[in-house]
Amino acid sequence: MTRKKTYAFQEIEQYHEYLEIKHLRSKNLIVSGVFLIMFILTISYMFITNYPITTIIPLSIGMIGLLVINFILSAYGDESNSYLRVNKYMSTLGMFTMVSAMIIIFRSPSLIPLLFVAYCVCAIYQDIKVIIISNIYFVAAILVIVTTFPELLVSINVSNGTNFSIVFFSMLFLIMLSVSAYIITKEKSFFYNQISNSKEIEYRNIDLLLKLKYKSGKDDKNYxxxxxxxxxxxxxxxxxxxxxxxxxxxxxxxxxxxxxxxxxxxxxxxxxxxxxxxxxxxxxxxxxxxxxxxxxxxxxxTRESKVKKREIFSATHFKSFNKPSESYETKIIAFVIFYVALKKGFIGIDKLSDKDIYNTITNTDYFYYIDSKIMRIYQENSDVFDAIISDAFSKGGKK
Incomplete structure (x- = not known):
């Protein structure tokens, strides 16, 4: 039984995993930082409101223990990436466990929204498995609160409402959060695939250049x-x-x-x-x-071309003349070179007429690959472009 082909190149999966691990470190750090802030605020509130020390210590031990586990797993993540993945799931389970414990300890309905907060924090991982774990834990926590601690819902339940309505609206919000997290996760996967595909195409082009250099006898045999x-x-x-x-x-x-x-x-x-x-x-x-x-x-x-970090996850980074980091002069030059290439033709492709060039640029996907201001200039002055190029070719350029 043949394995289903997921990517155009087998190596793309490796690049995709590399990007996942690279950003997983920072995501673990963000989640741990949010949890640390939650820990400080919670313990401070308990001290200010004179909660008994017998209540503060167990909760503190649990939160500190989770932070220590996160630190240890992150440290071992330098040796093996599997520790970073384990840390992701431990953080998700630990976050919901601590929030559930806080709701039970404080016995306050105002803390129930913290379940949504925990869900949103764990959504930072942008991982389908984390979403599934969060959904299961969220549903279980709501059901436990409704069945075991119904008094927590008294102050937020309307006179004609029921516990069923609380569960219903909680599930409705959960579905909305799940759909949102799923869409963000798929978008992240799309951009990772785009970056991985660009990287593999780049490597293959470089290998092709090296092979051509070797076959043409121009390679450095005396290295x-x-x-x-x-x-x-x-x-x-x-x-x-x-x-x-x-x-x-x-x-x-x-x-x-x-x-x-x-x-x-x-x-x-x-x-x-x-x-x-x-x-x-x-x-x-x-x-x-x-x-x-x-x-x-x-x-x-590559020469002097630069790609800023904000472009890495931008759709304009791929197959586009509209890169945010480029000046308008550069964009105009790129468009003019592209226009002249269509006018003169490529190797194996005949040159296009003025009408065909206009239709190619304005009525195909190229319209979206060019800066809107430059495109507007061309649409309003296409005859001027044609006249300038024709005049330049007739004075010494090749037709």
């Missing part, structure tokens, strides 16, 4: 000389500052890795290094298939 030149430079530098050359052995390891020497042989010759060190050295290789070479190719093609 081993770079290691020897670096070794000579570091040797002279060490002599200049009158210190031993600590880099020579490391460069020799890089040369052995480039020559495909087995890890066991390298570690036998260099006993002060471990397998973890070899993995770190592999990131410094410069041969065609090395990561550093891919980064160099990307830098050579």
């Amino acid at each position: 081993m000389n770079h290691y020897h030149n670096a070794n000579e430079l570091l040797k002279k530098f060490s002599e200049l500052i009158e210190l031993p050359n600590i880099f020579e052995e490391k460069i020799n390891i890089l040369i052995d890795l480039e020559n495909k020497v087995s890890d066991e042989e390298i570690l036998e010759k260099h006993i002060d290094f471990t397998m973890k060190d070899l993995d770190r050295f592999r990131k410094l290789l410069i041969s065609n298939n090395a990561k550093l070479n891919r980064i160099a190719v990307k830098m050579s093609n």
Whole structure:
């Protein structure tokens, strides 16, 4: 039985998981911070209102215990990502447990909305499993309150109301929150997939460039000389500052890795290094298939283009001439280059007529990929664009 193909490229799933884990750390920190604020406010209120110490201590121990668990799991998250996932579910269960305990301890209907607050805080994780856990715990808490502590609802229940109405409206609010959280989660997944897809396409394009460079005979076949030149430079530098050359052995390891020497042989010759060190050295290789070479190719093609953080989750970051961080001059230049490309034609695609260009830009998805102000200028002055380009081509440009 073949596995269902979820993504266009198999690697996208790995990038998606990487993004999930990367942002999960900050989400755990936010949830823990909110819980810490709740803990401080709750304990302060109990001291001010002279609650018995026998009530304050158990609640304090529970809240401090949850915070300690969050801290420990977050610390171990540097070793394994599974601890961060466990922390996510522990925080969800702990948040609802503490809120339920507060409602029972204070016996106040004004604290029931804290269940909604806990639900919203846990929704920060933007995870379907967390939503399911929150829904189950929320329903269970409401049912326990209605059946076991009906006196809590007396002050908020109208004269003609029933406990059923309380449950009904609670479920209605729960459904609204669940739908909202589900939509946000799906949107997050969409943007993660877009970013992952862009990343994989970028890697494949870089690999294609490297393959073409190799087949055309323009690749650097003497990259081993770079290691020897670096070794000579570091040797002279060490002599200049009158210190031993600590880099020579490391460069020799890089040369052995480039020559495909087995890890066991390298570690036998260099006993002060471990397998973890070899993995770190592999990131410094410069041969065609090395990561550093891919980064160099990307830098050579990226030049001065910058992507700000606010663009990462923006739909305009993908297939668009309308990036928020770009100036209008840059957007105009990008549009003009695109217009000229349509006018002159691409490799394998014939040039378009003025009418076809206008229809392509204004009546297709390209309309939404271009800044609205620039698009309005073009729509109102399309004949001027055509005249300028035609005049430029006739004076020396190729038609």
